[in-house]
Amino acid sequence: MPLGAVWFVTVLTMWVVTTAVLAVMIAATAPHDTAGQLATTAMISAVFACIVVGGPATAVALRVRRTCGLGKATLSGLATAALIMVFVWSYLEASGTSVTGAWGVAAPVFVVALVEIGLAFAVRGRRAPIPAPEE
Numbered sequence: 001m002p003l004g005a006v007w008f009v010t011v012l013t014m015w016v017v018t019t020a021v022l023a024v025m026i027a028a029t030a031p032h033d034t035a036g037q038l039a040t041t042a043m044i045s046a047v048f049a050c051i052v053v054g055g056p057a058t059a060v061a062l063r064v065r066r067t068c069g070l071g072k073a074t075l076s077g078l079a080t081a082a083l084i085m086v087f088v089w090s091y092l093e094a095s096g097t098s099v100t101g102a103w104g105v106a107a108p109v110f111v112v113a114l115v116e117i118g119l120a121f122a123v124r125g126r127r128a129p130i131p132a133p134e135e
Helices: 003-029 035-065 070-094 103-122
Strands: none
Touching: 003 035, 003 103, 035 070, 035 103, 070 103
């Protein structure tokens, strides 16, 4: 399967699963919300975790995986996720948006990114790394 297709299937699958999990969790804490409000909140939260942060992290990890091992690829993906989160939160802070408690979502977003990277590696399958060209 082409690398782009692996990335798309992984991100879409994680978005659907994360939306469903978040909808259940939000329903348990806010039972007075309508189904539309519940779905909208869950979808927006899942977009941030799976597409804004996890998407680029997965793309970088898949790209690094072509030439390096799983460890370096995973660390590259998680470093990308951390940079994206720092950039987004620093932008929000600079724009005057209240980000109280924003770092409380860092751990769940990292977990989603890590699962997304793992799923992408599983979908991609085991391939021997391409050796670096010798000079």
